[in-house]
Amino acid sequence: MAVLEVNGLKKIYTTRFGGNRVQALTNVSFAVERGEYVAIMGESGSGKTTLLNILAALDRPTEGEVWLNGRALSSVSEKEIAAFRRQNLGFVFQDFNLLDTFSVQDNIFLPLVLAGRHYPEMNQCLRPIAEKLGITDILQKYPYEISGGQKQRAAVARALITAPQIILADEPTGALDSRASDSLLSLFGEINREGQTILMVTHSTKAASHAGRVLFIKDGVVFHQLYRGGATNEEFFRRISDTLTAMATGGANA
Ligand SMILES: Nc1ncnc2c1ncn2[C@@H]1O[C@H](COP(=O)(O)OP(=O)(O)OP(=O)(O)O)[C@@H](O)[C@H]1O
Numbered sequence: 001m002a003v004l005e006v007n008g009l010k011k012i013y014t015t016r017f018g019g020n021r022v023q024a025l026t027n028v029s030f031a032v033e034r035g036e037y038v039a040i041m042g043e044s045g046s047g048k049t050t051l052l053n054i055l056a057a058l059d060r061p062t063e064g065e066v067w068l069n070g071r072a073l074s075s076v077s078e079k080e081i082a083a084f085r086r087q088n089l090g091f092v093f094q095d096f097n098l099l100d101t102f103s104v105q106d107n108i109f110l111p112l113v114l115a116g117r118h119y120p121e122m123n124q125c126l127r128p129i130a131e132k133l134g135i136t137d138i139l140q141k142y143p144y145e146i147s148g149g150q151k152q153r154a155a156v157a158r159a160l161i162t163a164p165q166i167i168l169a170d171e172p173t174g175a176l177d178s179r180a181s182d183s184l185l186s187l188f189g190e191i192n193r194e195g196q197t198i199l200m201v202t203h204s205t206k207a208a209s210h211a212g213r214v215l216f217i218k219d220g221v222v223f224h225q226l227y228r229g230g231a232t233n234e235e236f237f238r239r240i241s242d243t244l245t246a247m248a249t250g251g252a253n254a
Contacts, residue, residue: 002031002067003165003197004055009064010220011050024050025061026220032166032199037192039208040201041244042217048201051217052170055199056089057081069165086111090159090167094174096151098143098158104150105139108158115162122161129157133187149180156187160196167191169200173207185210205244209237218247 011025024047032038042048053059055066057073066073068088076084091097098107105126112122130136133153138146143154152172159167172188173181181204189210192198200211208214210233216224224243228236 001034003034003036003069004032004199005067006030006051006055007065007067009051009054009061009066011047011054011059012062023220025054028064028217028220028222030215030222030225032197034197035192035195037188037198037210037212038200039211039214040199040217041203041205041208041214041240042223043248044203046217047220048217049170052168052201056091056168057085083115086115086162088165090162090164092152092155092159092167092169092172094171096143096148096155096175098151098154100143103140103142104135104146104154107143107154108139108161111158111162125161126157129160132190133157147180148176149183152176152180152184153187156184156191160191166197166199169198169202171202171204172200173202173204181207205237205240208240209233214240214243216243216247223247 007029009025009028011023013022013024014020028047028051040048040051050059054061057076060074098104099110102110108126108130109122112125126139130139133156135150135153135157138150138154143151146154169188173184176184185207188198188200192212198211200207202208212228214226215222224247226236226239226243231239
């Protein structure tokens with residue numbers, strides 16, 4: 001069953017005085033099945049952030065529709081949208097987006113606090129997640145006291161704590177060194193194997209090679225897609241690289 005369905009998305013940005021029109025998305029359609037791990041790649045300016053903003057209900061498309069867990073985003077009112085986002089989506093950003101004045105634990109609790117949950121329940125949700133992510137020892141620390149890799153683990157814990165339908169990750173390894181990246185990618189693989197649906201936007205071929213499917217966006221459409229099949233990460237890495245090279249040199253449907 002599809003958790004996310006994207007149908008005919010078009011986005012035209014118009015400048016305030018209506019002079020310049022930029023078509024960021026032309027016609028984007030795809031579906032993400034429950035339990036899938038999908039990476040989205042595309043050159044700078046190809047519309048990836050625009051797409052993520054629409055999926056996160058932070059922006060509305062000019063045309064087209066997004067269904068999340070069977071509900072059309074256009075049917076969610078402005079009043080409901082924050083709660084809807086919290087109940088269904090988990091976010092992991094390139095720059096972590098942790099609040100510096102909150103401890104790691106309070107950062108992770110934040111979505112539950114906003115949902116009006118009580119401390120014992122929050123604590124019960126947190127323990128197994130912190131354990132799995134290896135951050136139990138740093139829960140009382142502040143973001144400025146921990147490493148980038150630990151910050152990203154805290155951000156993943158915050159995304160997981162509401163048991164979201166899907167995790168939307170925007171360049172999650174972008175600010176990490178290679179060791180912390182590898183460790184985050186194995187963590188994503190692990191939570192995906194446990195059933196978590198993940199959609200990740202990335203420039204990194206290495207990161208994409210951990211996904212089960214890669215969508216390539218070009219000229220505002222899904223230009224091509226690759227399924228991992230039975231390939232190893234190394235084999236999938238090579239196929240993704242070859243596709244990116246073919247796209248950059250104008251090759252169609254590599
Ligand atoms: N608020 C906006 N107003 C006008 N044009 C915009 C706006 N946001 C994005 N664009 C334009 O839409 C197109 C797609 O931008 P977008 O940021 O979605 O690309 P991207 O693939 O995420 O790029 P990057 O990889 O560099 O982050 C670009 O031409 C960009 O200049």
